[in-house]
Amino acid sequence: MKLATIQEGNWPVAAVMVGDELLVLSGDHGDPQLAGFPSTVIGLLHDGPETMQRLADAIARLGNDKARLATLRAAGALRPYDEDLLLAPIPIPGTMFAAGLNYLDHLEEMGSPIPKEAYVFHKSVASITGPRSAIARPVGHTGMVDWEAELAVVIGVECHRVSEADALSYVAGYMVANDVSARDWLDPVFQNPGIMEPIVNWDRNMMGKSFPTFCPLGPVLVTADEIPDPQVLPISSRVNGSVMQESNTRLMIFSVAQIIAHLSRWYVLRPGDVILTGTPAGVGVGRTPRIFLQGGDVVEVEIQGLGRVVNSVQ
Structure with missing residues (x-):
C-alpha cells in the first residue's frame, strides 16, 4: 500500500x-x-x-x-x-532519528574516518514538512543551508533489543527524506581546537539539522511488503534540475537492519517512529567550490519505488 x-x-x-x-x-x-x-x-x-x-x-x-x-x-x-495537497505522511512521529556518516563516498568527501558502529542522533520532529512545502532558511543561518538525500524508515511494531536478522520485520514502510542542514558550525569541528570546543560545535551541527522545515518527507509511506529489500534502491538529489547526488542504498556502510538493531539496544522504538539512514556523496559542503541553497532554488530528492519530494527554498 x-x-x-x-x-x-x-x-x-x-x-x-x-x-x-x-x-x-x-x-x-x-x-x-x-x-x-x-x-x-x-x-x-x-x-x-x-x-x-x-x-x-x-x-x-x-x-x-x-x-x-x-x-x-x-x-x-x-x-x-495531487502532491501539492500532501502533508508529510507522518507529520508528528513520536521520535525521529538520523544516521550520519553512513555512505563511504560521503565520508571521503567530508574527510571523516569510517565509524566502528552506526552513528545515530536525534532530529527534531518539529523540522518535518511536506513533500511540496517550502524550505525556509533560518534568520541568521541563510548562508550554508545544504541538502541530503536520504531513505527514511518507519517503525511499525514496538521493539527493543532486536537482532539484525529480525529488524526488518518491525518496519512499517519507507519514505523519501531530505535531511536539510545548516552547516554554520561544521568547520570548527574539523579544525579541532581542543577537547570541549569540537564537542560543543558538533552538538550545534546536529541542532543545525532541526530548524523548522528542515525535513521534507513523503510523498507517501510505501509499506514494507512493496519494498522487499531496502538495500537496492537508487537514490538521487537535484538542485534546479542539476544532479547533485546519484547513488544506491546498497552503498550504505550500515544497513537499515543494522541501524534498527543498533538503536534498539537503548531505545524502545514505537510505531510511527522515523529513522533517516544517511546520505551519499554530493552534498553542497563537500564540493569544491562549496554550493549552498539560495532563495528561489528548487531541491528534489528521489528514491526509486518511493517517489520524490520537491521543495522550493525561501
Whole structure:
C-alpha cells in the first residue's frame, strides 16, 4: 500500500492510494467495508499489523468495482492524487532519528574516518514538512543551508533489543527524506581546537539539522511488503534540475537492519517512529567550490519505488 496524509479542515487525515486516486479514511464513506479505520497514518500503525492488513484487504476488494468507486467519488472520499495537497505522511512521529556518516563516498568527501558502529542522533520532529512545502532558511543561518538525500524508515511494531536478522520485520514502510542542514558550525569541528570546543560545535551541527522545515518527507509511506529489500534502491538529489547526488542504498556502510538493531539496544522504538539512514556523496559542503541553497532554488530528492519530494527554498 501507499499511505498519505492530507489536510482536512484543521486536521491531518490518512489516505490510501487506489490506482491513481486517493481514498480519504476520515468521514462517512457510505461503504461499510471501509468503515472503522483510524483516521491518521500513525493511528493505523499504532492499531497494529492486523489493522494494516485489514485495510490492505479492503483496498484489494475495492479493486475495479466501478459502482463502489463511483459512490466513493460522489461522497468526496475518493479524490484525484495531487502532491501539492500532501502533508508529510507522518507529520508528528513520536521520535525521529538520523544516521550520519553512513555512505563511504560521503565520508571521503567530508574527510571523516569510517565509524566502528552506526552513528545515530536525534532530529527534531518539529523540522518535518511536506513533500511540496517550502524550505525556509533560518534568520541568521541563510548562508550554508545544504541538502541530503536520504531513505527514511518507519517503525511499525514496538521493539527493543532486536537482532539484525529480525529488524526488518518491525518496519512499517519507507519514505523519501531530505535531511536539510545548516552547516554554520561544521568547520570548527574539523579544525579541532581542543577537547570541549569540537564537542560543543558538533552538538550545534546536529541542532543545525532541526530548524523548522528542515525535513521534507513523503510523498507517501510505501509499506514494507512493496519494498522487499531496502538495500537496492537508487537514490538521487537535484538542485534546479542539476544532479547533485546519484547513488544506491546498497552503498550504505550500515544497513537499515543494522541501524534498527543498533538503536534498539537503548531505545524502545514505537510505531510511527522515523529513522533517516544517511546520505551519499554530493552534498553542497563537500564540493569544491562549496554550493549552498539560495532563495528561489528548487531541491528534489528521489528514491526509486518511493517517489520524490520537491521543495522550493525561501
